[in-house]
Amino acid sequence: MDTTAAPRRQVGIFSILSESVYVGMCNKIGTPQQVAARRDIVDILELFGNQHAVRGLMSSGSRKEGFRFSDSDMDTMFWQHNHRVIWDFSQSEYYNIHRQVMILCDSSESPAGFTLLWLPLERAEQGVLMLSIVEMNGGLYISSSKYRENACASVYLDSRVHGPCSTSTERLEGYYTLDHDIAHCFVSDFWPPSASSWIDRCHSWPPPHVVNDIVRNGCHFVAIGHKLGNHEDNEWRISFSLAEHKLVYSMNHTQFLTYGLMKLFLKEIINNGLGEEDKLLCSYHMKTAVFWAIQQNTLPHWCPQNLLVGFWVCFKLLLKWVYEGISPNFFIPENNMFLSKIHGQAQTSLFRRLYGLYEKGITLLLHSPSIRSSIIDVLCNPRLTVCTDEHTLISEAEFDVKLFLEICTHDALIINRSDLQHCKKYIQTIEQLIETQQTSDLQRCMKYLHTIEQLIGSPLSQYHVISLQKHAATILQSTAFILHNMCTNTGVNKQVYIVDKMYCHMLELAAKFGLVPDMLYIAMYFYKTLRYREALSVIEMTKVKLAQPYLMYRRVDRERYTEAVGGQSWSTKMRQAVAWEIKLINEISYISELLPEQQSSRQNKEPRLHIPPFVLLHMLEFLCSRHIDTMRTQTALDDLQVLLHSDQGLFVPYYYRDISWEILGICQQMAGNLQAALCSYQQSLGQVSFNEIQTATTQRIHDLHIPT
Missing domain, CATH: 1.10.1410.40 (Poly(a)-polymerase, middle domain)
Incomplete structure (x- = not known):
């Protein structure tokens, strides 16, 4: 040929x-810049997640490589920190064998690229590892098929087997879904002897520093055997996923x-x-x-x-x-x-x-x-x-749209370096509160804030900084509401004033780091604490910013955007000209009026509600005005109704119309217009069920006591 x-x-x-x-x-x-931004945003999330994880994790797949095809998959590899695979007994000297489980490779009966994993020392441990042991040739081996079955069954319920992985379908933003492959694996800090020839081949590519980095980071073992091997159910495939990503990056x-x-x-x-x-x-x-x-x-x-x-x-x-x-x-x-x-x-x-x-x-x-x-x-x-x-x-505007879409989709987080000192005193105050009110949620938030602090001091790209800045805003918002929900009124005015001031500062700081609609978290907090005039003042400021012709909300007027913020830092652009959906974490109470929706969403395994900022703004204006300005209450309700009936997907994306119609119905019901509320709830049920709030909607219809 x-x-x-x-x-x-x-x-x-x-x-x-x-x-x-x-x-x-x-x-x-x-473009090269777009691909670099995607990689940095994914990499900083992986680094962030590994700081305090009880097990190792590594992203892989085409999304990590920098592709964003409609079918680009997301892969994650997990492994236990205290399990290490070695290629010969001499390598055990680098570990404390009393604390770490040594697993020895036995490739003598396996095809190239595959191996058996042998436990040379019997351990009395329980869990997935010991449930996956089989006896072979007078020794104890880890069965790949059993390990895959046990590991996946212990964590993921709604998934299907895909090669060595457990696969589930996840939604990122809107209607966009992707397959998420989870591989439970083992790690070796040593380069496989069978791959030593690869090092000798690397004369022109990749460059020596990449080769050294790849070899220094070893390899992984995923739970699948060779179909033509003698021990298909028990063999493990040597995985070079980490090395491959370094090659693609090079x-x-x-x-x-x-x-x-x-x-x-x-x-x-x-x-x-x-x-x-x-x-x-x-x-x-x-x-x-x-x-x-x-x-x-x-x-x-x-x-x-x-x-x-x-x-x-x-x-x-x-x-x-x-x-x-x-x-x-x-x-x-x-x-x-x-x-x-x-x-x-x-x-x-x-x-x-x-x-x-x-x-x-x-x-x-x-x-x-x-x-x-x-x-x-x-x-x-x-x-x-x-x-x-x-x-x-x-163009600059087109690039920014895709950059902020990427950041918001991955819900990335971090603090601007120049603002870190400003935040430390609030972190210290949170620490003091956590000492007296121990909860896993608060401890996790505290770890995240410390991780942000540590990462700020490390070499970061401009994409790392802006994505972590958004992450910091999210953590500060979550922490403020968690602490407030836990706090009991001691009756001591000074103490109440101090903690309230701290929560306000945290939310103001989050608004300083985050997007334009993040100011609405401050409004929600003021409403929650019965400060309606202060909430309305924040709402007015937010309304002005959201009404700017250069605002970027999933799309943008390029000329006006460039004229307003062109050439400025992404941090400045994010604070002044970028909007996104408000995400209410279903484990946290924000305002009581949306608790049924959060509970319904949580029961259907959705972690958060996604609410268009324009919808939430009108809802908060309606709720606050009811207590001080009846005329403004009706105006806010009318504005919300016009928005829902006339919008063509510009301000209310169709996959968020379930919660948007629901909110209109809640406001109409509170205003006493039960028939209109019924129509809105029925409209909500007829939308794409993105937020999974049908249970709450059905119950609200039932509570209206109107014959349907």
């Missing part, structure tokens, strides 16, 4: 085609887009129209092909003008593997990843399919909806000039 020929195109046209596809891929996958952007192009090629062309059982190739094969192509230095210059050349190199390598029936693992080449699935008739059929695509040349990408237009533009205008400069590909 001759796969040495390049697609038949003139060099000039091919270069322009590559540049056009590069621009199209930047629009589809992200790619330049053209290489990363080549990887993305291979993923699209797989999804939209190779696997298009095939059933799940017929999809023999997966994204991991594409990633491996890109790794090999880069390391073998087949293409000296990975740049926008060579993007399609790089793609063709990877495609030819994949075609060669299918022809030979051998796909060598990047770290352990002896591990043929085609061995159990791509052979015989299946291999022959796949090769014919791929070779048919190969014969089309680069025009095969016309079959990809994501790439087609980039190629057609050049074919229709061969003299087209394409600019690949990042700053021309996305």
